[in-house]
Amino acid sequence: MKRSIGIAAALFLLGIGSLFALDGREVMLRVDKRPTGKTSHALVRMDLIDSKGQVNTRSVEMFTIKDEKDLKKLVIVFHAPASVKDTRYLAVENEGRDDDKWIYLPALKRVRRIAASEGGSSFMGSDFTYDDMSDRDVDRDNHKLLREETIGSYQCYVVESSAKDPKDSQYSKRISWVAKDLWIPVKIELYDKKGNLQKIATMDKIDILQGFVTPLQTTMKNVQKGTSTLLVMEKFTWDEALPSGLFTTRYLETGKP
């Protein structure tokens, strides 16, 4: 009897717990904690489509690694077009302070530290910003679960996120449609500082690679400018053994880990 009460109480508490847990923050925490590999390595094609439909293609290679504290390092190597070839970018996530970011520009032959706030700048002239390409700490934003909704074949939680410190984000708010079964946003609306819809990101292709949910094709559409960017993972691996020397300023300068 005592045992049955205990189980019933536990089930009740679990039920209450899960009801309360599924607020906006919990949804975004589950997105953030979605299992991924310790490292990733991707060859990415970016098609920049201007308002007249003209397409310019960029090619970059991206490497990420997570340390034991789950802090991430990111390296981006620019392969094409020729004007940006061999430009290399390194971002190191820090605990309790801004990320460190450096860029190596072959034209200057120098590794240059850049401010974290430059994350709001366009990434290679695309509709993505550097921040769009990076993870964002869940607790830098307030999250509100708006509703549940179906998009295509995905049952989604719809969550509105806005920065606790308005200066801490290039957007006034983001609304994310998070697929319930995959814990990945399949659509994100991004609103500018004036509160107007600025961009819409959609995950066009999601797959399970090496057991991990992986977005393979994303479109970012700037509804204000009429431009869009198609980001395609042409090749992707999780848990590749990447040398630690890859995530250093020395690699940026020499191109050798």
Place this chain on the structure above:
Amino acid sequence: MVRSRFCSVPFLVLLWVLILAIPFSIAASSPKENLGESNPTKAEDSSGSFGGITETGPSWSGQVRATSRLYRDKSAIEESVWQPNPRVDLSVEAKKEQAELKVKFRWEPNWQIQNTDPLFQRMIDEAYVRGFLGSTVLEAGYMKVVWGKGDDVHVLDVLNPTDYYDFVNNDYLDRRASQWMVRIIHSLDDMHSLELVWEPVTTPDRIPLEGPWKPYAISALEAKLPLLLPALPSPVSASDLLADGTLVQESLSTLADGTYGIRFTGSSHGFDYGILYAYTYNRQPKVDLSRLAQTQKVYLTYDRIHCFGIEGATAWEGFNFRWEGGYFLTEDTKGTDPKVRNPSVGYVVGFDRDVWTDGPNLNLQVQGILPLYANKIDRNPLDVEYRADGKYTNHILAGHLSDTLLENKLKVKLSTAYGVEHRDLRIVPELTYEPFDDFQITARWVQYLGNRDTTFGQYKDSSFFELGVSYRF
């Protein structure tokens, strides 16, 4: 003389090149590096590597440029007001696991006709090998290395001469000339490294004796020499004097004239920092008239310097701050020798930031050079640093404001450099249109203002409008 002092250098450095090329050649048959130890799944079928860190083999790239300049003052050039200026750059790289070879060819007839360096140096922009031995990188060859955290403005970048034939070029590296050197970079850990540089000989700055970029100091010397040496014709040209031996440029061709440098750099807690020492020369010549009476010759000589420097960079509240500071100790430690420059200190302090998110970028930097014991210079009109106006410090405020428009196809940039003490100015409004990737159309106006004995004012007759197209491949 000037042109022959390099003769022994290529052999010496080529020896280093050969030594370093050994791992390059023996690694020729190495398979591509396999980073994947976990047999990863790919998003799409693929064979072979991704490229990037695993990239090996030969590659080439380059740029074709054609520009035409309309000079404001006809006297700035001899032939015509419109001066076409084609240029082709071709970079060839060969990479193996443990070594790589890079050669950058340059063909620019107008620049090469003016420049009197050996053909090799006029045609080769850089040529070096790089070897990777664990945590150590070895580089040797004819190359450019940038020291200091400044953006295009430095006081610690003491390893390469400045090319005043190319003083107006947009790219900082194009304003620097390559130098034979050996460089070793040893990583102490992921964020700290120690760098050693040896230049067998020290190459002076390349200074044109004719043409639109001839410095005022050369013109002033040409005007002054017939007064000091009545046997000389008037007017006289510095290039003729150099040819007949009346003007003698000090040779720095022996191993004792080498440059030695050591630099420690690191990064922690959001700060990049560095400390360096270099034993080198001030690469700008000074006019030595002290032997005129005995030899009837004028000497262009150089001062040995010990350079002690610190540098740093950090990002805060959207600002990218950077600074350099240096103490340049000459052999005239007390400022009493009129033939030798006084010790000096120099600094660069600056920042850049986007004015607003994804908006215009503002870059501002101040460079200051302050000779020590300036009062002793001012008391002696025969001192090599003497100036009639008594202004011995030199501060330059450099800045640019840039933005992109038309879906990043149009770049607008306004660059300025202002000499604080001498009130001279360089101002460059510039438009770059890129209708499609790698193809650019550029229009810029380069205006120099100020008195003729100032850094920018000396070129005021050479202000120009330039229109150009370029294609990268």
